[in-house]
Amino acid sequence: MKYWQRVRLLQKLILVFIFFLIIPVLVIGLYLFSTSLPLVQKENREMLEKVVYQFNENIQYRITGYQNILMQMAFDPRISAALTQKYERLQDEVAALQQMNSLVSRTQAYFPMKRIQFYKTNPTLHEDGGTILNIEKASVKEWYPAMEAEERQFYWHFSRSGPPTFHISKWLVDYLSNEKYGIIDIEVTAGALFDQLSSPLEYSDSWMVVADAEGRALIDARDVRTGENVKELEYLNRAFADKRGWYATKIDGKMNLIVFETNRLGWKIVSVVSQESLWQKLRLVKNAAIVVGMLFVGLTLVVLIGFGGRLTKRLNALIRSMRKVRDGDLGLMVKVHGNDELADVEAEFNRMSTQLEESVKEIAAARSATETEKLRLLQAQINPHFLYNTLALVKSMAMDIDSSEISGTVDALAKFFRLALNRGGDILPLSEELEHVQAYLDIHEQRYPGRIAVEFDVEERALSCEMIKITLQPIVENALLHAFESTGGKGKIGIRARLQGENELCIEIMDNGKGMSAEQLNELLLGGGSGLRETGGGFGIFNVNERLKRYFGPSCRMTIDSSIGRGTNVRIVIPQTIELRQSSLNTSLDRG
Secondary structure (H helix, E strand, O other): OEEEHHHHHHHHHHHHHHHHHHHHHHHHHHHHHHHHHHHHHHEEEEEEEEHHHHHHHOOOOOHHHHHHHHHHOOOOHHHHHHHOOOOOHHHHHHHHHHHHHHHHHHHHHHHOOOEOOOOOOOOOOOOOOOOEEEEEEEOOOOOOHHHHHHOOOEEEEOOOOOHHHHHHEEEEEEOOOOOEEEEEEEEEHHHHHHHHOOOOOOOOOEEEEEOOOOEEEEOOOOOOOOOEHHOOHHHHHHHHHOOOEEEEEEEEOOEEEEEEEEEEOOOOOEEEEEEEHHHHHHHHHHHHHHHHHHHHHHHHHHHHHHHHHHHHOOOOOOOEEEEHHHHOOOOOOOOOOOHHHHHHHHHHHHHHHHHHHHHHHHHHHOOOOHHHHHHHHHHHHOHHHHHHHHHHHHHHHHHHOOHHHHHHHHHHHHHHHHHHHHHHHEEEHHHHHHHHHHHOOOOOOHHOOOOOOEEEEHHHOOOOOOOOOOOHHHHHHHHHHHOOOOOOOEEEEEEEEEEEEEOOEEEEEOOOOOOOOOHHHHHHOOOOOOHHHHHHOOOHHHHHHHHHHHEEEEEEOOOOEEOOOEEEEEEEEEEEOOOOOOHHHHHHHHOO
16 A cells, blocks of 8 residues: 555556556456357357258258159059050050150159159060069169068168169059059169259368268268268267267367258268367457457557646646745746646636735735734635535546545535535525535545444425525534444434425434433533533534524424433424525524
């Protein structure tokens, strides 16, 4: 603390800026960056999951399309009639073959596929060498054993002999007799199924792979080729343990995010995205934030040093001028800069210096007690705004060094004097009188923290009632000085205000202090008594009572109820029907 008191104002401003702005901003920035990284990763993962899900839906849409073609052909009465009827004439057989080839051609025109073939059991229908084949030729196909092994609606088979192709097969069944009369098989290249589905991944270091339930890659990817078993890749093996999900793993020493989905055929759609690109973007953002922050701090420091230097320069000039006035250079003037608070102080200094010079000249000319009294009156006329502006400057400097105690005390003191002066008037509303008491209590709290508890119980409509200024504060001060001597200065004060009827304001000030004897109470009401005069108490309450009676007349009443050990209750009743006249009250505010 002693070191802080020795530090100059500009250095204090810089230290306050460093400790209360730069360091907190750095700490908060680091915290936000460290907490934002998991959030960004989570958002990135959720977005990737949506992308993979949509890609899977697109593939499933293609798969469903080819299966719908099979269903339409399987239930087409023209195809079933052509494959099941008995042919006795060649021209009927030729007509049936032409009709089926026409249906196949129209279907292939709308959907990308390599070929459509029908394997028939009808011995009266001859093969055409391309579209219509005997059922015996189906038994040698690599996709046929699966059709014999189990009953399914559709059979998908991936062929690796030659260019990668898919076979989608279905039994042709007469649903009246439940007898199978053939097989329909559609052959589709992998390109036709996947090529038009562009990868939705927008990351530079990312790729996708599609594999069947056995783990065979159905399309080429970065690290795998069509037909290879991706389960053998350690970083992809975990994707086959569940239907969907995600996990993070290292590939070639770099962290990657793996997101996978499974479609209705058991195929796996797996995306692999390197986290390096994401972290690189975050590092760029962090570095940019650091650069911008450093530029901001540097610029702010330059502005602060410039502003603080100008402020301290003006303060030093003002201090030097004050010292010259102290040394006898009366009437010295300083240059007023701008229109800020310090400019107000400079202007007030000039006025004070001028008034001081004039006052000193009058003092020098004085030759008697009358002249001395005139000097006192002249000094009392010095503009109180200098006090307010000085208090404002002290508050500003206290805020600069983050001293809330000094700032609060200065605020309370300024409010205390402002309400006491009341712009020269003697009448004010109860609300402002309570503010005056609160300001006094705030100052007392700064000096003796935690000793006195004060409770206000004020009726809303009583706040606008008018009264004489400095009525309640002397009573509260008397309680603070005398009521709590036996409790080490600790106690409780209550202030209550009510409107009795429509024309009487009733105010009570209560304490739980030591109380007064009947003799002390009588002395207090008669003017303080010698015993109370010696300690500085009592005379203020007597003065308040006299002022109230002088202004409001006998209808204004003050009563005091007190006894030893029970505390004191001061009750004031002020009528509100009298026309309040500012000129009618010229009593002394001196409380002794």
